[in-house]
Amino acid sequence: MTASALDESAALESALRTLRRGLRLSPEFATGLPVTLLLALVATAGRVVVPIAVQQTIDRGLRAPGGPDLAFVRAAVLVSAAVVALTAVSGYLMNVRLYRTTESGLATLRIKAFRHVHDLSMLTQSGERRGSLVSRVTGDVDQISQFMQWGGLMIIVSVGQLVVASVLMAIYSWPLALLVWASFLPLALALRTFQRLLSRAYTAVRERVGDMLAAISESVVGAPVIRAYAVEERTARRIDESVEAYRRAQTRAQGLVALTFPSSELVAALATAAVVVAGTLLGAGGHLTAGELVAFMFLVTLFVGPMQVATEVLTEAQNAIAGWRRVLGVLDTAPDVADPGERGHRLPRGPIEVRFENVSFAYPGGPTVLHGVTVDIAPRSRVAVVGETGSGKTTFAKLLTRLMDPAQGRILVDGVPLDRIRFSSLRERIVMVPQDGFLFDASVGDNIRYGRPGATDEDILLALADLGLADWVAGLPQGLDTPVGQRGESLSAGERQLVALARAYLADPDLLVLDEATSAVDPATEMRLQRALDGVTRGRTSISIAHRLSTAEAADEILVFDRGRLVQRGPHSELVAVPGVYADLHASWTAQRTV
Amino acid sequence: MPAGPSRVEPRILREGMRVLWVAVTAEPLVFTVSVLASALYAAMTVASAWVLGWATENVVLPAFQEGRTTAGALATGALAIVAVAVLKALGVAGRRFYAGLMQYRMQARYRRAVTRQYLRLPLAWHHRHPTGQLLSNANADVEAAWAPIAPLPMAVGVVFMLLVAAVAIVLVDVTLALIGFCVFPAIALLNVVYQRRLSPLAARAQQLRAEVSEVAHESFEGGLVVKTLGREQAETERFTERARALQEANVAVGRIRGLFDPMLEALPTLGVLAVLLVGSVRLEAGALNAGDLVNVAYLFTLLAWPIRALGWVLAEVPRSVVGWNRVRAVLDAEGALPFGELPLPGDGPAGLEVRRVRFAYADGAADGEDEGRAHVLRDVSFAVRPGRTIAVVGPTGSGKSTLTTLLVRLVDPADGTVLLDGVDVRQARRGAVAATAALVPQQTFLFDDTVRGNVTLGADVPDEQVWEALRLAQADGFVAALPHGLDTRVGERGATLSGGQRQRLALARALVRRPRLLVLDDATSSVDPQVEARILEGLRAAQSAGSGSTVVVIAYRKATIALADEVVYLEHGRVADRGTHAELLERSAGYRDLVNAYERAEAERDAVEGEEVTA
Incomplete structure (x- = not known):
């Protein structure tokens, strides 16, 4: 399966560092922590005290040397009942507080990661699989909840219990205490190794979830092609492989857990056996009383308990860390096309002027696809960009709209370098309509409103009328309220492009960039749209990329690209008259129309 | 929506048990092993306390009294403690591993x-179900459905402990037993309260999980x-709204669970205390001796543990039932295309x-009465003789793409x-239509696979044939230049290729199959004129050489x-006219x-320019 570029940074650091950074991402986790901790201490102490209280009631009350002491029994029962109630109440209060802070912290984490995915550059985004990205804001975050709702706190409580038990053990008998610590030393060392193995195993689990979701997402989005070519079985095999890989990773991790957990059990027994042997020898030598040994053995169980909790928590912690790692993988990836933010320029409204200065571009690790392009685009001009596939037209548009940054050279908008303009200002003034008009699963009207959120239905109908699309919308089953379905698939590709165009027009930009925005629309509609656009873009700058040279013929100026270079520029009448790339393109375009 | 949040079954527990029974019958062996391991673990937990007591009585205390001890006695005591621990460790490892194995197998299944x-x-079903929700059904809902499997073997494994202890209590003193057993109805x-209160909340949380x-x-x-529209903030707000709603739903679930867990833990202890209290009264009345009361109290402390283990399972049941219902909604969905x-x-x-x-x-739109609107296609008839080519022309939204999906039977009319060939496509056997007809849709879809995989789609096709198809689709040049x-x-979705390149691969995918019917839905819209011209020439050559297909082309x-x-x-879903182009x-x-739209536009423009010149 494909590895994600997002996981590189976080995979290298230590688990503890990931944990620390993960906790810092959600300040909510620390909200009211002292009180929660206090409640946890009471609840834990209660859990330790209750069995002792019951035991004492029996031993001192019923088995009292002079026959059963019933008054004591009754008093002890009432006290024990009070302790049980207190334990339950503090347990409940602690749980509620933990759920509240944890869920709030996790939601924050989801939102941060989601936002960051959108802040990543177009290139980074397109290198990631959607299903896998989804898992980073859903399931990966969920992995953290169990640790935060139980383990995180338990580790603090357990450490407290360990310290108390250790001190008491040392007071009763320091040689025996040393013996107990010594028996746990190898386990503490072994746990480091287990921790590393578990961490790796759980990280693999999270990655396999991402792979699986990517495979399922593909099978759902590609449903029409899968059916048309009857490749259901092959697709099923691909999904099954990912499901099976996930299952194997889970089972492997569980195998490690099954090894880790009993090891503390065994060590505890060894420690107890050692204490029995050594304590008996010490006792036989008169260095220890029987009562002291029995009390010490009880302390050993107090010491062993938290050690077992610790192994359990360790497992959960690794699981949570694997989740954090996937989220941090997103957050650590710096957007390579960054918003200058507050310090950036805000451009005033008005016609836009663009200047490319010796601009080159190459995809990471790829050949240069745009070579030293220098061009001025005057305000209010209507420019067409033409050239064969792979000539660099779309790259030009993506650089102009700052979906990518040039490798060399610079781009100026109204004299300001493009990378110094705040995104909020840039996206408001420069809008591109991409070739594939993605629509959201909402109504036609809501999709158009996406261009300007405050727009009323009247605004939208007016915009559609401006574009000559009023008839089209009126012909839809429910007009503006017609649902477009998943990804807009209830509409035809041409209709989706109409919605995408209306959406961009409603956004009212000063520079409109159309990348093959009407390629799926019928010629009559396209020509109508073009006339309408000519009207509505008058006074603005517009740049259209098109295979259909009808657009070029009407433009003020044509930029002709060939193999990554700007080779010709000028109006249609001029370019068509001289032999060259444009004349060739135009000849084949004409040939197509006049068969 | 497959499972709305309001769908709460009245008998959640019974349904939960049915879900678990499904798992038990699916993996009987793994389940049995995990239950045996749990029982071993439980027995050894009791045994370890007993062994320690035995060692204290028989090894430790005598040594203290006599002031000396033998190596043999010490070794026996130590060995007994360690031996029990080894068995206990085996039990816990087996329980953990096999319970996990069972859970993951059920999830995968x-x-x-x-x-x-x-x-x-x-496809109609897919149009109604968002992809993100389907991902959640396959992931989070399946996970929720099988969550109780993890604590299940433990709960079953300790049931015998519960029975043994309960019978022993009854044998000692019926009255005390009756008092103590009040714990069970409690x-x-x-x-019941927990399941009732939690189920709707768990359903809501699971639904919101899908919505996130x-x-x-x-x-x-x-x-x-x-x-491109600079809507990152608005999208984040849309996501925030759902994520915060999920947070609220999870906290609501937590409130109930957070109450259930400590109460379940407290109840058995309260039972022991009640027994002690009533026992002391009966002791005073002389109806019981102290030794019996001690025994009963001890047996009740043994009961606490199985009850807690049962509680772990019960706590997961509401979420499990919700997840199961959401999964079942998908599994029970009807409407696949039947084959002949x-x-x-x-x-x-x-x-x-x-x-x-x-x-x-x-x-x-709802009813078909609304003339020409609700129906994308109306009364469309035409025929194409083998080897002929037909062009379907019509304005945007006239139903052309819908027609192509009918021809290759993606949907039925x-x-x-x-x-x-005279056979109703609904009568054709599974796979027959796909083997005969190939559609190149308007919107290209590529798989996260190699170029070869995308062209052959797993079919065993020699490379020469793949190259031939690529050549015909004018894709051989750029494919040869790929690393x-x-x-x-x-x-994913062919992210590393341009729109025109993707479209040509999709064309090659159809051509490599040498389909007997080729349906092209504006399949060259992203390709430049020259390249398109070459593709068309190739198709025409194949056509006239007789090796071609029957072709329906939207153009x-x-x-x-x-x-x-x-x-x-086509106009408004009807065949407005048929005939030759001329x-x-x-x-x-x-x-x-x-x-003629382009020519007309050109002519108008020329006319306007002419006027401007003369003016």
């Missing part, structure tokens, strides 16, 4: 079942649009006939029939239309307007 449904259900009541996934998937899928029995034999171009076909999208040629991975361009022997002109140009005004 149902993930396969759910995704098989996604592949089987018709737990039952607590559980839904917003995320759609938003990431539309990432480019979000970027007939083969579609023959190896030349196929004959195609479309007879009085009507089609309407389910989620369009509401009325009328599509026939291939690994045919073995280059194209990324706007005259060069493409010129390939066709006949043109079907005939239609002459008699159909709509057709003329459509195909």
Whole structure:
């Protein structure tokens, strides 16, 4: 399966560092922590005290040397009942507080990661699989909840219990205490190794979830092609492989857990056996009383308990860390096309002027696809960009709209370098309509409103009328309220492009960039749209990329690209008259129309 | 929506047990092993306390009294403690591992079942179900359904402990037993309240989980649009709203669970205390001796543990039932296309006939009375003889793409029939239509696979044939230039390729199958004129060499239309006219307007420019 570029940074650091950074991402986790901790201490102490209280009631009350002491029994029962109630109440209060802070912290984490995915550059985004990205804001975050709702706190409580038990053990008998610590030393060392193995195993689990979701997402989005070519079985095999890989990773991790957990059990027994042997020898030598040994053995169980909790928590912690790692993988990836933010320029409204200065571009690790392009685009001009596939037209548009940054050279908008303009200002003034008009699963009207959120239905109908699309919308089953379905698939590709165009027009930009925005629309509609656009873009700058040279013929100026270079520029009448790339393109375009 | 949040079964516990029974019957062996391991663990936990007591009585205390001890006695005591611990460790390891094995096997099994449904259900179903939600069904819902498997073996493994202890208590003192057993109805009541209160909340949380996934998937899928319109903040707000709602729902679940857990833990202890209290009264009355009361109290402390283990399972049941219902909604969904029995034999171009076909999208306007709107296609009929080419022309939204999906039977018409070689496609056996006809859709879809994988789709095709198809689709040039040629991975949805390149690979995918019917839905819209011209020349050559297919082509361009022997002109879902290009140009005004749009625009422009010059 494909590895994600997002996981590189976080995979290298230590688990503890990931944990620390993960906790810092959600300040909510620390909200009211002292009180929660206090409640946890009471609840834990209660859990330790209750069995002792019951035991004492029996031993001192019923088995009292002079026959059963019933008054004591009754008093002890009432006290024990009070302790049980207190334990339950503090347990409940602690749980509620933990759920509240944890869920709030996790939601924050989801939102941060989601936002960051959108802040990543177009290139980074397109290198990631959607299903896998989804898992980073859903399931990966969920992995953290169990640790935060139980383990995180338990580790603090357990450490407290360990310290108390250790001190008491040392007071009763320091040689025996040393013996107990010594028996746990190898386990503490072994746990480091287990921790590393578990961490790796759980990280693999999270990655396999991402792979699986990517495979399922593909099978759902590609449903029409899968059916048309009857490749259901092959697709099923691909999904099954990912499901099976996930299952194997889970089972492997569980195998490690099954090894880790009993090891503390065994060590505890060894420690107890050692204490029995050594304590008996010490006792036989008169260095220890029987009562002291029995009390010490009880302390050993107090010491062993938290050690077992610790192994359990360790497992959960690794699981949570694997989740954090996937989220941090997103957050650590710096957007390579960054918003200058507050310090950036805000451009005033008005016609836009663009200047490319010796601009080159190459995809990471790829050949240069745009070579030293220098061009001025005057305000209010209507420019067409033409050239064969792979000539660099779309790259030009993506650089102009700052979906990518040039490798060399610079781009100026109204004299300001493009990378110094705040995104909020840039996206408001420069809008591109991409070739594939993605629509959201909402109504036609809501999709158009996406261009300007405050727009009323009247605004939208007016915009559609401006574009000559009023008839089209009126012909839809429910007009503006017609649902477009998943990804807009209830509409035809041409209709989706109409919605995408209306959406961009409603956004009212000063520079409109159309990348093959009407390629799926019928010629009559396209020509109508073009006339309408000519009207509505008058006074603005517009740049259209098109295979259909009808657009070029009407433009003020044509930029002709060939193999990554700007080779010709000028109006249609001029370019068509001289032999060259444009004349060739135009000849084949004409040939197509006049068969 | 497959499972609304309001669907709460009245008998949640019974349903929960049924779900678990499904798992037990599916993995009887693994389940048995995990239960045995749990029982071993439970028995050894009791044994370890006993062994320690035994060692204290028989090894430690005598040594203290006598002031000396023997190596043999010490070794026996130590060995007994360690031996019990080893068995206990084996039990816990076995329980953990096999319970996990069972849980993950069940998850994998149902993930396969759910995704098989996604592949089987018709496209209309997919239009109604957001991808993000389907991901959640296959992931979070399956996970929730099988969550109680982890604590299940423990609960079953300690049931015998519960029985042994309960019987022993009754044998000692019936009255005390009755008092103590009040714990059980109390737990039952607590559980009923818990299941009732939690179920709707768990259903809501699970639904919101799906919605969070839904917003995320759609938003990431539309990432480019979000970027180009600068709507990152608005999208984040949309996501925040769902994520915060999920947070609230989870906290509401937590409130109930947070109460259930400590209460369940407290109840058995309260039972012991009640026994001690009543026991002391009976002791005073002389109806009981102290030794028996001690025994009963001890047996009750033993009961606490199985009750807690049962509680772990019970706590997971509401969420499990919710997840199960959401999964079942997918598994029970009806409406896959039924297949017939007939083969579609023959190896030349196929004959195609479309007879009085009507089609309407389910989620369009409600009733079909609304003339010409609700129905995307109305009364469409035409026939194409084998080896001929037909062009379907019509304005945007006239139903052309819908028609192509009917021809290759992605969907069935509401009325009328599509026939291939005289066979109703609904009568054709599974796979026969796909083996005969190939559609190149308007919107290209590539898999996250290699170039070869995307062209062959797993079929065993020699490389020469792949290259030949690529050549015909004018894709051989750029594929040869890719770093690994045919073995280059194209990324999800073909992210590393341009729109025109993707479209040509999709064309090659159809051509490599040498389909007997080729349906091209504006399949060269992203390709430049020169390249398109070369593709068309290749198709024409194959056609005239007789090795070609019957072709239905959706087109706007005259060069493409010129390939066709006949043109079907669609308007508002009806066949407005049929005939040769020349005939239609002459008699159909709509057709003329459509195909001559460019020339007309040019002429107008020239006229305007002329006026400007003369003015």
